[in-house]
Amino acid sequence: MEDIYNYTLEELTKFCQAADYPRFLAQQVFNWIYRRRLEDFILMTNVSKDARKFLEDNFFFPRLKSLKKEESSDGTVKFLFGLSDGAAIESVYIPERERFTLCLSTQVGCKYACKFCASGRDGFQRNLAASEIINQYLSVSxxxxxxxxxxxxxxxxxxxxxxxxLIKAIQIFLEPKGLGFGKNKICVSTSGIIPGIREFAAASLGVKLSVSLHAAEDGTRTKIMPVNKKYPLKELIAVVKEFSLGQKRSVMFEYALIKGFNDSLRDAAALGKLIKGFDAKVNLINCNSSFEGFEPSPDEAIVEFTQELKKRGIFYFLRKSRGGDINAACGQLKAKFEKPNQGFRST
Ligand code: SF4
Structure with a gap:
């Protein structure tokens, strides 16, 4: 039996055609499961009885187990889902005026061990299947x-x-006959994996890229993001620039302001210099809790930092940290569920 959410429309069409069913069968199925959110082939009334039986014999609808759900006073909702092998992952729903964002997990654990992130602390367990990525969206909505x-x-x-x-899940999200998300509505965030950015660009999905920077000098960045040793800033920025030019897309840099660590005028100047000269924006966010000595940046430092960026012609957003009362940053709910500890940010 196959997991139906692991199939793109193209793959499902091929599967059905190989069994002599018409190509529109896959389109009917996509319409039922992604637009009308049906989880039972037998109830697909415009599908022939024979085709329904074929689908039932070959596919199943997987379930995510809801382990925990926490709601913040600002409307952010964090979900902890259990997978079929007993592993747990998180998804966070963030409403903000007309924008309703869902933050999805792509792996169980993480091998990159960023100092500020609860997810990296227990190491990497496994990749999520496309179905497990799609199912976070279906379960939350x-x-x-x-x-x-x-x-x-x-x-x-x-x-x-x-x-x-990831590519397969994005193709399913973008599929006009299914979920139908616009390319501008999907953003992939990376800690700066250079070969991954190149491969992602080659897939030409047209969706957005953001890069977790958090420091504009190698020494500082390596202290909190060990991945910087392997993929240092000069090479990283060069490949991001290539991505931006090739995809004709602005790239977002995530920068969490940490008191006395990366929030000085000098840091702002280094950031301005580093990303000058191509279509890039900075997403500034003040870290939302203290973790291993990191503290939120004071207001005066943020004002000076942003003034310096402005002076250098760098476009930035200053975002509020969301869901602070429910540990809404990456890995925090899972960590809290297993043992009480904290982090503040993910890629
Ligand atoms: S911030 Fe992202 S890349 Fe870094 S440890 Fe956490 S999940 Fe992994």
Whole structure:
């Protein structure tokens, strides 16, 4: 038996055609499962009885087990889902005016061990299947009975380390006959895996890329993101620039402000210098809790930092940290569920 959410429309069409069913059968199925959210082939009334039996004999609808759900006073909702092998992952729903963003996990655990992230601490367990990525979206929208306008791959795991399944999941999200998300509504966030960015660009999905920077100098960045040793800033920025030019897309750099660590005027100047000269924006966010000595940046430092960016012509957003009362950053709910500890941010 096959997991139906692991199939793109093209793959399902091929599967059905190989059994002598017409190509429109797959389109009917996509319409039922992704638009009308049906989880039973027998109830697909415009599908012939014979085809329904064929689908039932070959496919199943997987389930995610809801282990925990926490709701913040700002509307952010964090879900902890159990997988069929007993592993757990998180998804976070973030409503903000007309934008309803869902942050998805792509792996169980993570091998990159960023100092500020709870997900990296227990190491990497496995990649998620495309179905497990899609099912986070289906389960959250069903539970909340609410729309999701934007998808960000910024939950547990490094998305570009799980590229084949990530690409397949994005194709399913983009499929006009199914979920029908626009390319502008999907963003993949990476800790800066250079070969992954190249491969991701080659897949030409047209979706957005964001890079977790958090420091503009190698020494500082390596202290909190060990991945920087392997993929240092000069090479990383060069490949991001290539991505931006090739895909004709602006790239977002994530920068969590940490008191006394990366929030000085000098840091802002280094950041301005590093990303000058191509279509890039900076997403500044103040870290939302203290973790191993990291503290949120004071208001005065943030004002000076942003003034310096402005002076250098760098476009930035200053975002509020969301869901602070429910541990809404990557890996925190899972960590809390297993043992009480904290982190503040993911890629
Ligand atoms: S921030 Fe992202 S890349 Fe870093 S450890 Fe956490 S999940 Fe992995």
């Amino acid at each position: 069903k539970d909340l009975n609410s729309k999701v306008t934007n998808i960000v791959f910024m939950g547990i795991g490094e998305p570009l380390d799980n590229l084949p399944n």
